[in-house]
Amino acid sequence: MSFRLERKGRFDLTPFQTIWRYPQETVRWIIETNSPPHVVLLSCLAGVERCLSRAETRGFGETMSVPAILGLALILGPLAGLFGVWANAHLLRFTGKLLGGVGSVGQLRTAFAWGTAPSIIGLSLWVPKLLLGGSEIFQLKKPLLDAWPAALFFLTLISTIELLLAGWTLGLLSRTVTEVQGFQSSWSGLLNLILVGLAWVAFALATGFAISSLLA
Numbered sequence: 001m002s003f004r005l006e007r008k009g010r011f012d013l014t015p016f017q018t019i020w021r022y023p024q025e026t027v028r029w030i031i032e033t034n035s036p037p038h039v040v041l042l043s044c045l046a047g048v049e050r051c052l053s054r055a056e057t058r059g060f061g062e063t064m065s066v067p068a069i070l071g072l073a074l075i076l077g078p079l080a081g082l083f084g085v086w087a088n089a090h091l092l093r094f095t096g097k098l099l100g101g102v103g104s105v106g107q108l109r110t111a112f113a114w115g116t117a118p119s120i121i122g123l124s125l126w127v128p129k130l131l132l133g134g135s136e137i138f139q140l141k142k143p144l145l146d147a148w149p150a151a152l153f154f155l156t157l158i159s160t161i162e163l164l165l166a167g168w169t170l171g172l173l174s175r176t177v178t179e180v181q182g183f184q185s186s187w188s189g190l191l192n193l194i195l196v197g198l199a200w201v202a203f204a205l206a207t208g209f210a211i212s213s214l215l216a
Contacts, residue, residue: 014186015129021119024179027111031180040114046119047081048073052126053162061138066130069138088112088196092177095195099188101181111180114147115173118165 015038019026051073055061060069089108096103103111114171129137132151136142145151179190 015114016117019114019172023114023175025174027114027179030110030114031107035089038084039109041049042116042119043081043085044078045081045123046113046116047084047209048086048124049119049126051077051080052123057139059138059140061135062140064138065072066135066138070115085109085112091196091199092181095199096177096181096192098195099181099183101183101190103177103180103182107180108177111176112173115176116169117172119170122162122165125161129155135207 015026015030043178052069055064055069055073064072065105066082086109089105089112092108093101093103093105096108132155133142134143145155171188173193174186174189176189177192178186181189181192183189183192
């Protein structure tokens, strides 16, 4: 699969090569040519990466082995990733209408999935993280790593890269959503994403209130 970005002077490049520098043109080409959007693949990879990150920050390693955590991520990660893209596409459609957005749910699924492409890089970083940190990567207390300054240095470097990837993901999402929604500025795309985030916060608060009311 290949396409041309004639305005940029780029020829015969795949979307996996161009999404990093030309996200809007890439998503528009995928939609207009009915090219396989790879939404399922990208959603599953992003889901696995998020599942591993959640296990790390919440200290799953305190009660689970590394193979169990990896197995859980490989099983539940893709399901969570697919649901996330589906739900976020609907929320982007709903909240985007308030801003004059015109993208369909299907188009927004493509935009959201490709906007999370940096997750592919983030997922690959788990190889050196596990090699350096082992089971302590998923534990809140890390006595062995604390006594190994060299490993801590490289893990801090990896964490910095992960933060940069998170920022890059937000930037890509803003531009892919902007393209699909027909916004004039990437700021509108960012605002659309912020509204979706607020919708999730409202949902979480409402769910928590409902549960607490039932248990009271």
